[in-house]
Amino acid sequence: MIYQNAKGRLVWHGGADAAWDAWKSASDWRANKRTKRGASKRWARFATLTARDGNACFYCGKPVTFEDFTIEHLVSLTQGGPDHIANMAVSHARCNATAGHLSVVEKVRLAEGMKGSAQ
Known part of the structure; x- marks a missing residue:
């Protein structure tokens, strides 16, 4: 001033x-x-989500490790979704990019389709 x-x-x-x-x-x-975005916060979210959901990708169902995961917001932040653990799931970066900014219903359908085609 x-x-x-x-x-x-x-x-x-x-x-x-x-x-x-x-x-x-x-x-x-x-x-x-x-x-800096702390690795400790990232680790805490990963640990919380995998304790709740297991270590499977929300979309393809294949195992996700700490090194290759992203956090998927089921209702995207751009569509007014909360940045809260209840609105999150772990996924691979590739799977998350495939989903883009789909609605929740479309994301669930995509996940069902990807898991169904993998079996």
Whole structure:
């Protein structure tokens, strides 16, 4: 924040001078430290979902490992679905990409078809 005090002087607070210097030199600047998506959160979700559903892909039914899984939102976030464990299932990245942004009914039909063709 930059403001002018009663004496007419500019007062720089909260890193405004660093932001200004970065802008002048066309370099990167962030107000806050960048946070990383933690592997621990990913592991916790994987463990919770596999404890609930087993380690089978929601679509094809084949085993999923921690290294090759994605989280499938049954009602996609773009369609207003919650980012809650009750709206999630594990799947392979390839299977998840095949489903795209289908509705829940279409995803269930796709899963039934993929599991049926694998047998």
